[in-house]
Amino acid sequence: MSITAERQSREALLRLASPRAVGILALLLGVFAAFLSLPPIEARTILWPILVGVVGAALGVWTAMRGLRRLGWGAVVLSALGIGLGILATRSGSENLNSVFTASLIASMLVFSTPLVFAGIGGMYSERSGVVNIGLEGMMLMGAFFGVYGADKGGSWVAGVVAAMVAGGALALVHAIFAIHLRADQIVGGTAVNFLALGITGYFFFQLYHGEDVPVGISTIPRVNLPWIGDLHFLGPAIGHLNLMVWISFLLVVLSYVVVFKTPIGLRIRACGEHPRAADTVGINVYAIRYGCVVLSGVLAALGGAYLSIGFGGGTFNDNMTAGRGFIALAAMIFGNWRPFGTFYAALLFGFSTALAYRLPVYSATAATLFQALPYVLTLIAVAGVIGRTVPPAADGRPYTKQ
């Protein structure tokens, strides 16, 4: 053994104790704290989740103080959640546990996150090109209603999806004209678009269906039954019978990542959102890009809405059906830092919290209700910069005047 070998081993040890490694360990411990009390391990005492969670939180604080604030505070939050869930879980019977934490939880997480993915990715395109879009809620609502209407009158879910895309795109075009050419305040415009959609869908729903429900049995977006996986023990109920739109949403995320970050058109979109004057100077048509992106955001948000009404909704509509999902999608986009995969993970997290909120009444109905507010609280924390800092595109929300 020489001195160099000894130094090498010490360096290896130091690398292991680097803030990043400790932070990741803290994250894992936080998850583990919750996992301990769930099937299949099911520790029956609250000591273990608390112990593991506290260690995770302590390591998280250490990491945060070493400069990796995002990772460190993330680990603290996860550990706290882990302790809470662990305590909740040990206090209830194991049959309750089995009814909440099953494979179908994953399926229902995907059900709730899919509309958020569509609308969130749509919003990302719009804001990456420099147009703030808080009208996602309204565009989703248009998609939800015209999806049902198209499927009903056109006789096929394909017609419904097309009608939804056209309606969402048309509403987005209104927003685009006011935001881009008339240089109206984009937040005012988005608010207006939300009201308009609420009025239009409510009015036409009443006029076209005379205050009655949509007839039952209209064509809906089919499920994809995977031939082999469908029969498996855990994967079967989790992903074996998902709606077609869920798979399309996965595809959309990957595609959007490639388009936005790996292609010339994506570069142009981002240039318009960061510095439109520079983009204009090199010959990019800022107005055309922005129009395209805003309309695309409406089309995608409407797909999310159509999924609500003729996808998992099974061909129904009611007034204000989206009930704030457009705003959760907006939150997911912000939480995901205006990036496709970030938005996707945030949508999964928010979908998970909604899915859990629907199952937690086994324990406590009131606490489950509060769980629904989690996406908004997390986004508030995210924009406050406690866990990392979200950075919108530099020219987001600024109208561009050609010189």
Added chain:
Amino acid sequence: MSVEPPPSPDPALPPETVAPSGTVASRIALRQRAGGVAVPVLTALLAFLIGGLVVLATGHNPLVAYRDIFNGAGLNWFFHPSTDTARNDAYNLSQTLLQTTSLILTGLAVAFAFRCGMFNIGGQGQYFVGLFVGAWIGHAFAGMATAPHILLGIVAATLGGAVWAGIAGVLKATVGAHEVITTIMLNWIAIWVGTYLFGDGGPLQGADNKAAHVPISADVANSAKLPVFWGDKDLQGLHIGFFVAIGALVVFSLLLNRTTLGYEVRAVGYNPESAAYGGINVKKNLVRALAISGAFAGLAGGLDMLGYLYRYGVSDIPTSAIGFLGIAVALLGRNTAVGVALGALLFGALLYGTTHGLQSSTIDPQAAGNLTYMIQGLIVLFVGADVLILAVWNSRRRLRRREGSATEASAA
């Protein structure tokens, strides 16, 4: 934990954004210049015209529909006034004014933040917090004498709204979080908190309702109910909160135009950098302006709860749009006290005239209620497009000037 220095409002502002369409405040200044009363009136008329076309397209007569809404809102009372609320028009008018009361306050909430260069979309959440606090104080302090009980309820509701908006203000001042995003999130947090509070097993659910599993709050005690001065207390008569709202209009105007606080708030609204250069504490004013703005909305919630609602259910929460309507009221009213009052009356009449007051079979109340949303959306859309309005305005003025110079030339 070290807090990063907040980014300056607009680091290296690109030149193209300075001129006609930079900050919210500069747009407001622009709008203020864009002609006095004519523009909002034209905006409203245009919205009604398009709304009427939609009604026409679905096979109804828009003139009849609008006349029914007018009568349903009780505005025909002005042709033959009377204080007897047994009469339909008088009762309808009292109900319209009830809505106007809340709309004035939520409109002021949006307008006050606007004058400081901020967009408070959280009026709905702040209104809800006022409602919740009002419901709690109104029920929990049942033994108190009437006057202090009412006062306590209203003050607490106002403070509740101020605190809720203040969160967004503090986040903006300390870490630069955009108030639009934070107030949207706070809206939804308030909605779910309310669902929890009044929900089955929630802390504010009434005792009888708890036994029957009905998600409705406990009733406000009689000692906390506001006196009614027009109409029957049991039939949602018009309560004295109406005068509180009128008073709030005066306070708003005086506060902004006659006090140092108002001067600072407006200075920050016009240009934060030059305000800071002039020795004004920008951060303090951002927090202060949002808190005052939230106070107006919280007051609206408190007055509604103690004035005529008396109880609130989980199912009422998603149907309430008073706070959101405040945005349209403030924009239409150009963020001035008189404008907000008129805007609130218009939307109060629309709200009651369409959703409750419609007596005739020409157009179904449910469809007409959605017409309100549509007209509201159109008004907000057009009001936001000041460039469009300015373009029309300027071309008209240019035309006039050309005519003027032409006549001068012919005279010479």
